[in-house]
Amino acid sequence: MTIPVSEPTLSHLDESGQIRMVDVGDKAATTRTAIARARVTLNAAAYGLVTGHAKGKGEVLNTARVAGILAAKRCAELIPLCHSLPLSFVGVDFSLDDAGCAIDISSTCRSDYKTGVEMEAMTACSVAALTIYDMCKAADKGIRIDAVRLVYKSGGKSGEWRND
Amino acid sequence: MTIPVSEPTLSHLDESGQIRMVDVGDKAATTRTAIARARVTLNAAAYGLVTGHAKGKGEVLNTARVAGILAAKRCAELIPLCHSLPLSFVGVDFSLDDAGCAIDISSTCRSDYKTGVEMEAMTACSVAALTIYDMCKAADKGIRIDAVRLVYKSGGKSGEWRND
Amino acid sequence: MTIPVSEPTLSHLDESGQIRMVDVGDKAATTRTAIARARVTLNAAAYGLVTGHAKGKGEVLNTARVAGILAAKRCAELIPLCHSLPLSFVGVDFSLDDAGCAIDISSTCRSDYKTGVEMEAMTACSVAALTIYDMCKAADKGIRIDAVRLVYKSGGKSGEWRND
Amino acid sequence: MTIPVSEPTLSHLDESGQIRMVDVGDKAATTRTAIARARVTLNAAAYGLVTGHAKGKGEVLNTARVAGILAAKRCAELIPLCHSLPLSFVGVDFSLDDAGCAIDISSTCRSDYKTGVEMEAMTACSVAALTIYDMCKAADKGIRIDAVRLVYKSGGKSGEWRND
Amino acid sequence: MTIPVSEPTLSHLDESGQIRMVDVGDKAATTRTAIARARVTLNAAAYGLVTGHAKGKGEVLNTARVAGILAAKRCAELIPLCHSLPLSFVGVDFSLDDAGCAIDISSTCRSDYKTGVEMEAMTACSVAALTIYDMCKAADKGIRIDAVRLVYKSGGKSGEWRND
Amino acid sequence: MTIPVSEPTLSHLDESGQIRMVDVGDKAATTRTAIARARVTLNAAAYGLVTGHAKGKGEVLNTARVAGILAAKRCAELIPLCHSLPLSFVGVDFSLDDAGCAIDISSTCRSDYKTGVEMEAMTACSVAALTIYDMCKAADKGIRIDAVRLVYKSGGKSGEWRND
Numbered sequence: 001m002t003i004p005v006s007e008p009t010l011s012h013l014d015e016s017g018q019i020r021m022v023d024v025g026d027k028a029a030t031t032r033t034a035i036a037r038a039r040v041t042l043n044a045a046a047y048g049l050v051t052g053h054a055k056g057k058g059e060v061l062n063t064a065r066v067a068g069i070l071a072a073k074r075c076a077e078l079i080p081l082c083h084s085l086p087l088s089f090v091g092v093d094f095s096l097d098d099a100g101c102a103i104d105i106s107s108t109c110r111s112d113y114k115t116g117v118e119m120e121a122m123t124a125c126s127v128a129a130l131t132i133y134d135m136c137k138a139a140d141k142g143i144r145i146d147a148v149r150l151v152y153k154s155g156g157k158s159g160e161w162r163n164d
Numbered sequence: 165m166t167i168p169v170s171e172p173t174l175s176h177l178d179e180s181g182q183i184r185m186v187d188v189g190d191k192a193a194t195t196r197t198a199i200a201r202a203r204v205t206l207n208a209a210a211y212g213l214v215t216g217h218a219k220g221k222g223e224v225l226n227t228a229r230v231a232g233i234l235a236a237k238r239c240a241e242l243i244p245l246c247h248s249l250p251l252s253f254v255g256v257d258f259s260l261d262d263a264g265c266a267i268d269i270s271s272t273c274r275s276d277y278k279t280g281v282e283m284e285a286m287t288a289c290s291v292a293a294l295t296i297y298d299m300c301k302a303a304d305k306g307i308r309i310d311a312v313r314l315v316y317k318s319g320g321k322s323g324e325w326r327n328d
Numbered sequence: 329m330t331i332p333v334s335e336p337t338l339s340h341l342d343e344s345g346q347i348r349m350v351d352v353g354d355k356a357a358t359t360r361t362a363i364a365r366a367r368v369t370l371n372a373a374a375y376g377l378v379t380g381h382a383k384g385k386g387e388v389l390n391t392a393r394v395a396g397i398l399a400a401k402r403c404a405e406l407i408p409l410c411h412s413l414p415l416s417f418v419g420v421d422f423s424l425d426d427a428g429c430a431i432d433i434s435s436t437c438r439s440d441y442k443t444g445v446e447m448e449a450m451t452a453c454s455v456a457a458l459t460i461y462d463m464c465k466a467a468d469k470g471i472r473i474d475a476v477r478l479v480y481k482s483g484g485k486s487g488e489w490r491n492d
Numbered sequence: 493m494t495i496p497v498s499e500p501t502l503s504h505l506d507e508s509g510q511i512r513m514v515d516v517g518d519k520a521a522t523t524r525t526a527i528a529r530a531r532v533t534l535n536a537a538a539y540g541l542v543t544g545h546a547k548g549k550g551e552v553l554n555t556a557r558v559a560g561i562l563a564a565k566r567c568a569e570l571i572p573l574c575h576s577l578p579l580s581f582v583g584v585d586f587s588l589d590d591a592g593c594a595i596d597i598s599s600t601c602r603s604d605y606k607t608g609v610e611m612e613a614m615t616a617c618s619v620a621a622l623t624i625y626d627m628c629k630a631a632d633k634g635i636r637i638d639a640v641r642l643v644y645k646s647g648g649k650s651g652e653w654r655n656d
Numbered sequence: 657m658t659i660p661v662s663e664p665t666l667s668h669l670d671e672s673g674q675i676r677m678v679d680v681g682d683k684a685a686t687t688r689t690a691i692a693r694a695r696v697t698l699n700a701a702a703y704g705l706v707t708g709h710a711k712g713k714g715e716v717l718n719t720a721r722v723a724g725i726l727a728a729k730r731c732a733e734l735i736p737l738c739h740s741l742p743l744s745f746v747g748v749d750f751s752l753d754d755a756g757c758a759i760d761i762s763s764t765c766r767s768d769y770k771t772g773v774e775m776e777a778m779t780a781c782s783v784a785a786l787t788i789y790d791m792c793k794a795a796d797k798g799i800r801i802d803a804v805r806l807v808y809k810s811g812g813k814s815g816e817w818r819n820d
Numbered sequence: 821m822t823i824p825v826s827e828p829t830l831s832h833l834d835e836s837g838q839i840r841m842v843d844v845g846d847k848a849a850t851t852r853t854a855i856a857r858a859r860v861t862l863n864a865a866a867y868g869l870v871t872g873h874a875k876g877k878g879e880v881l882n883t884a885r886v887a888g889i890l891a892a893k894r895c896a897e898l899i900p901l902c903h904s905l906p907l908s909f910v911g912v913d914f915s916l917d918d919a920g921c922a923i924d925i926s927s928t929c930r931s932d933y934k935t936g937v938e939m940e941a942m943t944a945c946s947v948a949a950l951t952i953y954d955m956c957k958a959a960d961k962g963i964r965i966d967a968v969r970l971v972y973k974s975g976g977k978s979g980e981w982r983n984d
Contacts, residue, residue: 386718394718394722
């Protein structure tokens, strides 16, 4: 494997190795969508406490959804080189894996501005997951968040990308 | 396994299943420490681009550190039921796993207020990891964040807890 | 009165009753204006203290105006399902009702983006009113904020709406 | 009625009529509680849509609760002369008035710091009310928020105060 | 002049040259005060426009004061290694230098927490100055902000310090 | 020199002398660029500590760069009458003046929205400078920030402007 050790070509580093924000002034404004996912794994007792009570489960997941949506909108405040942009949609959804005592989180973000919204979707999943951790940590401090990753992206020059 | 389906005892749900913030007014102010970790796995090419150039590696990791520290201080804005509190220390550190093409992140937070700082440390790790993703995504959109978890906690009524 | 109890058709709830952000991606970008109002009623002594001293009155109202304008710009951080958008104008104005010992607040917001700005105008009025409360509460803890409501809206598919 | 027109004694204005933050450095740290209320009145159709579907009602109220709690924690960012302080508790509760097609909101805040938490409770009520407006405005643009007011305060030099 | 080129002893750099937040957990909580200053110099026309109209001057300076106070409270969000802390007082004052067509800004901050409040006072001055620039830039784009500096500090281990 | 003392024509004051946000709804969306500068002067010992250690210098400047970029994106939260807008680029650069023991900061901002980005560039320079102050203040409390000023502006109705 040959790695270009002396000439970084990462878009966020300039030729001297200093960070830089990408200039998106010349990019076209197209509809851009990104979908990210994350998985929160609890122990059986904590999973049962969250999912066994319908009202409680609804409140925990709704609280995590609200936190995720709000975080997506503030993504550019958290991620230094991320562009602030108007989002036309942020969705956060959950599915329960009873066998694995896990909550799977999915976030879809859309914008019609000049740059992708991967970071917004990744941030929504992460903050929704952290919010679940927070509300359940009294029952299980060892809760883990795994597999925070992008699974879909469309729009812009690079077109469609999938990683399911 | 018997699960208490109708009587949630999660500290963040009341008897009717509604979310609630924990009232920490009567808790003692003691020194509280929390350490969290996360792991960012890149493909070989992206890992090489980040780590192969000393200046670039320093800038990427420093940018992620700054983002993590700032996020820890704003944790209560992101996590709905988390208490705002003065942090006496936030540290974010990195170690490189060349064999695994992974960056391991560790965050230590401390406070001398009435509630634990697990969420601050978890949030610092998550946002530092997201920041690495952002700066490297042009080279590898499939970067994953895994194993965001608490590894140490001390202070308060529950005392010391480890999970390495 | 027949109420559709089992099929919510609120735009912010999906068919299962879960909250969702409205996807505005396909909406047209038109000039949108919203005007909201609120009324702050003080007791006579407090009203006199605020309005009887020209310099003081100017400072109190200017402080409330600044707070209202800043809050309009941060509306999407406060209101979970509200879209972040660029505002082309935020105005906050006051008129004094000496007979009623009341301060009437009006806020006008404008944007040329894809969604209405009702929430921005409502938020500006609310935060301006809270700011007046804050500065006068030493003289009258019983100050009330009433009649926070939308009075005008134009732009977008639904056109012009008035409610004076 | 004689009003002291030339000598403002409002705590937030100095002798020249300029605004000032109150210096709380010499105040004692005691447990301070504040309770505020607000009322959101909808038309019958919108009220039915929100309250007629159990899941939807839960999500709308939980979303408003989360927004109110988060706003209380950020109160000092919104209200210029308000002190930032650690809150030991923020609660937001709702009761439904079917006859009046209204939702009554109550917020309780507590701190053990040097200044009262009236503004935090007032802000929580206002933002919870605005969030309900936002989610229901598609069904009724004429929703009103009224009677945002403090109803209880304890702690600090001025002791207990009620205004029910 | 001998400079320790290879062994940085800056409190915010560790032995390897990496940034770190100072751990203030063991510091004593004492009353800490800091005073900072800044100077905004306009051309004669712009200075006349701001200062020649009593109402306008009051509004411009009050708006800058409010912006400065709000910024002091959010200092730890802006300055990465700065500790978040409760401020017991923030003041921002102005004096006009007609001969120099300049506005002198002074900010005093106080806290009874474990670390100094220099950054809060410096940030208040800077943001107040930027706010004046913003409101006057239509009349003079060449406005300069100079001499942002600390002039007084007391409290903590290092005691009193003056630099007038 | 005749100054219009009684009729303010500042764009941010209305005819009665009250502040107002400029309505940019009718302005054209063009590419707008602004460049601002600032100078941070340290004493010789502090300057040596920062610049004498390559790794430390890189970390200090990178931390200041990150802080400046983040602040530019949040400019409209800090500066009351500033419009929020999407920035297509924010750059922050440093050059060292060994003879003067000074660090010169330059920030370039770009947007393709309806209003100029002078404030964003000015704010980026100011916050980068404050961040350097923060990290070096243990070695020199008397560090000064001077000459924060706009040096270039293009785009919009007023076209190109230089002030080097």
